[in-house]
Amino acid sequence: MSDDPRDLLGSLDVPPPSADLRAKVMTAAAPLLAAHVRRATARAWLRPLAVALVPLPLIVLVNVTVVRALYGLLSTILPDVVSTYLVAQYALLVLALLGLTYASVPFLADRQARAALENLHA
Amino acid sequence: MGLVATGDPRALETLCSRYERGLHQFLWRQLGGRDVEDVYQETWLRVVRAAARFDRRRRFSTWLFQIAVNLCHDWHRRPPPEPRDPATLDHGADDPTARQGDALDAARLLAALPEPQRAAVLLRYYHDLPEDEVAEILGCPRGTVKSRLHHAMTTLKALAARNA
DSSP states (O other), X not given: OOSOTHHHHTTOOOOOOOTTHHHHHHHHHHHHHHHHHHHHHHHHHHHHHHHHXXXXXXXXXXXXXXXXXHHHHHHHHSOHHHHHXXXXXXXXXXXXXXXXXXXXXXXXXXXXXXXXXXHHHO | OHHHHTTOHHHHHHHXXXXXXXXXXXXXXXXXXXSHHHHHHHHHXXXXXXXXXXXXXXXXXXXXXXXXXXXXXXXXXXXXXXXXXXXXXXXXXXXXXXXXHHHHHHHHHHHHSOHHHHHHHIIIIISOOOHHHHHHHHTSOHHHHHHHHHHHHHHHHHXXXXXX
16 A cells, blocks of 8 residues: 555545635735725825935034024114014024924825825736 | 735635645545635634734745644644534535445544645655655654654554554
8 A cells, every 4th residue: 555645535625615704804804904004004104204204303403503593693783672573583484394394294195105005006 | 925914815716726726635535524615714813913024935825734734733632522412414415435345434534544645645655845845834853754754654544454
């Protein structure tokens, strides 16, 4: 007798899987897949946010230096009140621009992440 | 597999259709036809859950069968089901092993093997996997696979001789 168990066991025929088996798996896996989508979107969203936040201290430092230098320069040729007003105006403008820029980062990152995910799944 | 980790249902469906038959056959033979659909479904759910941790250098089929083998192992360790009222038993109607003739004998012979030997026989001879891959799936050295196959064959021959 050979050493192949198929000689003893035969083909061990198995009935085909039920027609709706795959559909059942897909239904059961749907919540898990949805969780994966949420995680992938969050990952894609956090990356650009982190990249945008890294240079923020440098940007703030540069702007503080510029504002101080501007105030020092203006106060030598203009009255203090006018210098303060102009520098405050400038500082507010820079602050508003920075705020708008950083506030838009999450929205843009989210849009980009969703588009990337849709492309990946297309 | 990377797409499954990002939640793509079509990627999962493609994998399911590719491995449906092989996995179903393995589970059917390993579990003797009982709870096959539940274990099959749980195998895929584990695949989806662990998709992000899948090492892409490995073969997907090896990983899939590893999960299936572990689930079969858990299934075999479960306590036996509560005995049913004998009056309500429909003998043979829902027992997939209750078939006539050779098929029944073969199923009984296979069921008589210890679970690790049965898994080795099924993977090596009914799924035509090389011994290295069987060893990886079963998480043991190649030599152990060889010895399990040898012992399985010895047991099968002895049982067949006794039945004859």
